Amino acid sequence: MGWSTFWLALREIRRNLMRSFLTVLGIVIGVAAVITMVTVGNGATRAVSDQISSLGSNLVMVRPGQRLGPVSDTAGAQMFKEADAQALATQLAGISAVAPAQSAGVTAVYGGRNWATRVTGSTAEYFHTNNWRVAQGRVFNEAEERAGASVCLIGETIRHELFGRQDPVGEQLRVRKFSCQVIGVLASKGQAAIGQDQDDTIVMPLHAVQRRLTGNQNVGTLLVSVADGADAERVKRSIGELLRERRKLAAGEEDNFSIMDTRQIADALSGTTKVMTMLLGAVAGVSLLVGGIGIMNIMLVSVTERTREIGVRLAIGALEREVLLQFLVEAVVLSSAGGLAGVGLAVVASYVLASLMGVPFLFDAGIALLAFGFSAAIGVLFGFAPARRAASLDPIEALRHE
Known part of the structure; x- marks a missing residue:
């Protein structure tokens, strides 16, 4: 039953290929953006650490004034x-x-x-x-x-x-x-x-x-x-x-002087970079939710279009859970396909951006798997309501649907 449900889902997706592509576009962009931001952020953090270490080994800098940095407060000190x-x-x-x-x-x-x-x-x-x-x-x-x-x-x-x-x-x-x-x-x-x-x-x-x-x-x-x-x-x-x-x-x-070592500078700059990476990753993650809403919307449209088909299946003995599973699998296949495409796009985008920015390319497979898993979870989360609606249709009313 599992494989037949999977192939039925692929058939329905292939039947409306362009609509399916537009549906998962939000998932693709969301997954790619999250992975790219984290990858480039990790590379930027490593670059900052390497640059700080180039300043000197165990270096402590002492300057007149109360503030140490690019704009030092040395006036009058x-x-x-x-x-x-x-x-x-x-x-x-x-x-x-x-x-x-x-x-x-x-x-x-x-x-x-x-x-x-x-x-x-x-x-x-x-x-x-x-x-x-x-x-x-x-x-x-x-x-x-x-x-x-x-x-x-x-x-x-x-x-x-x-x-x-x-x-x-x-x-x-x-x-x-x-x-x-x-x-x-x-x-x-x-x-x-x-x-x-x-x-x-x-x-x-x-x-x-x-x-x-x-x-x-x-x-x-x-x-x-x-x-x-x-x-x-x-x-x-x-x-x-x-x-x-x-x-x-x-x-x-x-x-009336300031003392700072390279470790403090590295921690401060790396902390700033990590916060910015998390912020950008969170913003990119919003597009995943938007993509999930798009999947739910299209699945509801699909339920409406296939009401008679659902009625026929229920009338000849299909169980509600089988109809529920069919539509749920369609939603998960859509979101998972978008997740896979997003991972592939993220690898290319991360490599290009890292090269342009001059930072190391540090691809994190764990983040990629997490983003892909989250995209599949979005398919379950946002596909459940349309699938439940399809499974709860009354066979007689569904057969009357024009």
Whole structure:
């Protein structure tokens, strides 16, 4: 009986193929949208985690002011000095490296080309704390750091925009009114999680930037690399206590600096991405319900059109549950076919969107099975009322129906 009911359902669906296609379109779109949103969202979350990890291993960032982020609240806050970085490195346990950093916006010029970028002045520890690898050349040495030598390393974007295919190592790059010798090219990191191009950078010795660009001894950021196995939270508390002491803050005063590690940034950005994924998935799920309503509507129309057929079946001895099962199977077959088509469409759409957005393609088979199962459940839920109506028809009245 089961197979005969299934084949009867397929026959009725094939009889009105165009109507059946339009009926399941809502299910197709709903399933595809849900799976696509979740897949792309998972890829975006992974991309955020990878980008954050590229900032540095166990990195803690300390900046003046109360807010840390793309728009830092540093107005009026006391800036750091190089001695603060030295104090952190020598007086605290659980720290593998500390790099003071000061940045300035500049226009870099080579030959007939120029490019607006940022110069960061720091020590050789900067490359360790920020997880930078050198693709060509070398980093500046201790003697060049102390002397504030006019040497620099450039990011991949600077190399591409100013030097093209030419080897930049050994060339003189003009930054504002002075020249610096390019001694190295940094390995590419790509775009950061907040949209910033990490390769659009020039790194010079801290003293060179202070003397030639900023004109003071201020340090805008302290980059601290926590040693492997050390408790990051304990290290952050120690940093805060030492800086409060050095900045002479009383017990009741608020910190005039901000401390944040890469894990906090990753958690915040990943949490935002997951919330947006869930929200978009929920919105897409609404179209599944709309598709279910469409199936119920068409099944009611089908019951009306086939009233005489139902009357004949009931008159020759068909049971109510057999008629109920026939129409219920039709609804489930429709919704399941839409679910399968939606899964196939989602695979293609997810792959294309992931490629366009530059995020990993992380297809979740569990979500696909869940969405397909939900589409089949919608067929049962919304197909039951029309099936019940067909099964409860009076055979005599049904035979009289025109």
